Amino acid sequence: MGRGENAGVADQLEQIAQLLLIMDENTFKIRAYQRGAEAVRQSLQPISSMSRADLLQVRGIGKGIADAIISIVETGTCNELESLMEKIPPQLPELLEIDGIGPKTVQKLWRHLNITSIQELEAAARSHRIRTIRGLGDKKEEEILRAIAVHKNRSGRMLLSEAEAIGEEIISVLPPGRYSFAGSLRRGRSTIGDIDIVTTNPAVSVNPRLREIASEMIDEGMKKTSIFFKGKRIDIRFADPAEYGATLLYLTGSKEFNIRLRERAISRGLRLNEYGLLDQRTKELIKCPDEEMVFRRLGLSFVPPELREDRGEVARAESDTLPFLVELKNIRGDLHAHSTGSDGTMTISEMAGLGDQLSYEYILCSDHSASLGVARGLSPEGLKRQDHEIEIVNRDHTCQILKGIEVDILSDGRLGLPDAVLSDLDCVIASIHSVLHQDTDSITRRMITAMENEHVDIIGHPTGRLIGRREPSSIDMPRILAAARDTETALELNASPYRLDLDDIYLKNAIELGVTIAIGTDAHRPLEYAHMRYGVLTARRGWCRADDILNTKSINELMDFCR
CATH class of the missing domain: 3.20.20.140 (Metal-dependent hydrolases)
Structure with missing residues (x-):
């Protein structure tokens, strides 16, 4: 477990504090777990590299919290968390995922209306039962319904930072070589669906490593391999070094941007695909080892990945008037x-x-x-x-x-x-x-x-x-x-x-x-x-x-x- 996973340990300690709040446990115990979570999150040193004695030197970490941290590092959980999870309905913690629902509110919903799941919460809000609880009311019901709608629309997408961390973790265990993110992650969208990675490494060297870390091999091939890792889909595309630029360009742009480029290629007697530019007259494939070559062949200045959304950037690239973007x-x-x-x-x-x-x-x-x-x-x-x-x-x-x-x-x-x-x-x-x-x-x-x-x-x-x-x-x-x-x-x-x-x-x-x-x-x-x-x-x-x-x-x- 490395420094980047300190956040995972802190999340579990915070979860314990939240569950203790729901159970109306001792305030000092709750605060101890909150302080411990904050201390772990602030630590610049990987928690997994610290001994129990080291942990006890950290402000905010006492003996009980140190034992919990060591258990989470070694087993992924701890006795306190397991004990609390046995005392509550299995879906109850999911209520905390709804914006505006904190531990005290969960406690009220469970105690007064026996609400133990998001589905039951939505039904209670729609039937106006939430307002019967003292301290809530009709406005709270409306807020809950809006928050549940947002929760439903997440559709499995990741935050930009989450996708970046998962992608970097994947690359870190693969053989050394040339790797680039593609798709919406490379364009820097605020949320990401699947993670796309392009590499010049051959599949025979990469696929065995992917098999070791994947929770599921979706598809394994010499041109493309897809896996599930930490619940997310990762697509790895293997590109010939001479075709790397065309492949990376093809897999980076939005659908609309790629259509715009293909139309421009056709107007110049070319066909653009993931392998390069095919001359329609001679049937010669012009291979492009870098993206700049593709843009030059199309008579365009280089379009930064973040702009490849078909919002006027192609016309500006044609006239060489794209802005010099902030760095x-x-x-x-x-x-x-x-x-x-x-x-x-x-x-x-x-x-x-x-x-x-x-x-x-x-x-x-x-x-x-x-x-x-x-x-x-x-x-x-x-x-x-x-x-x-x-x-x-x-x-x-x-x-x-x-x-x-x-x-x-x-x-x-x-x-x-x-x-x-x-x-x-x-x-x-x-x-x-x-x-x-x-x-x-x-x-x-x-x-x-x-x-x-x-x-x-x-x-x-x-x-x-x-x-x-x-x-x-x-x-x-x-x-x-x-x-x-x-x-x-x-x-x-x-x-x-x-x-x-x-x-x-x-x-x-x-x-x-x-x-x-x-x-x-x-x-x-x-x-x-x-x-x-x-x-x-x-x-x-x-x-x-x-x-x-x-x-x-x-x-x-x-x-x-x-x-």
Whole structure:
């Protein structure tokens, strides 16, 4: 078990804490498992490489939790989890997968209505029985039905980060050679169906390894092998090195993009397939070892994989006017991060130290405001203390921590902190976290009201979506984009793979209007700062150049924008 699987151990500890909450167990025991999960998730060292004595040196891990961790590493489970699972109906934990349903709600549903499955939950909501439980009500019933609908529509798709991790795990056990992701994973879509991999290695060297790791061999061949691995379908395509570019191109583009390229090839007397370009006159196959050769033969400049969706990129490639897309190396800082001041795990000093390691010029410390009940938010007094701490920490670091806040946009558009407090900050993010299901006009006016406040610099995760868990709010995006342009407010591209909000379509519309985009990881723990690459990938899908992105600017340019 490697460092990348620390998250799996943490997930099991968190599951134990949730089940203990459902069973109304001892609060101290629940908190111990929560602290243990957080400690494992934060650890930069693989938990599997640590002895019991090592684990006991980690803050937040006691004797009982250390024993549970060792058991999970060695067997995949532990006695506490197995004991809890025996005490509850087998489908009860699935209720926690529904957005808005936490352990306390599950406890009420089970205790008062004997609801033990998602199917029973949906039936109870449709028959208006949920509202009979004290503390819930008709609005909660409506929210539950919406959340169940979203859950049903997941259809087995993976988050971008999940697909990337599984794909890299597959490649890591295969013979050394040339491998590339293809399909929607290479294009950087926010959710992925199957994982496509192209390699120049021969099937005879790869297939035996695949047999060792596959839960099921779907199809095994010399040109293509398909397997199930961790419940996901993986398609491996074996390409001749001389044909690699054509194969990779063929398997990367969307269906519509590939049709567009084939039509262009036909117009030039060629036929494009996964092996190369067939000259219709001479019947000669023009083999293409790289993608650039295919594009040259078709009279096109190179189209980056993220743009291959048939949204005008072929015409722009013909006229050689494709934009120079933003790259990760252009990013000078992170414009959304949380510290221990609210619900993050890093101190201001640790945040600055990590920024130094990343060669960032700045990180915006944007803890939640106290008005947001789901997090330990900062009051005006707490914010003042944090500002002082930032001033002291910045003296010792190259990366400067910017004084900020993620202030809550209340249901009527007012902000969760007074203007006098916001005016003292370097940069202010305003976000909607509650009453997400307002009608279109109400939630749109609410966000525009926040943008009209002179102290608001960035609107955080504008649609509020959680991929696969919560649908976007019904905001009127054309009105939001126009207001952002008129008020010169940046819109966030939240780089968390669970959000990727704004998505690529809205990003393209935004930059066409001249709206500035701020990429923030919304990091709460160290490893989440690496999510910046998902933000950049999504920005590239939205045709964003470096100049369109706020955090490609120097710290002085950034401060000019915020002023």
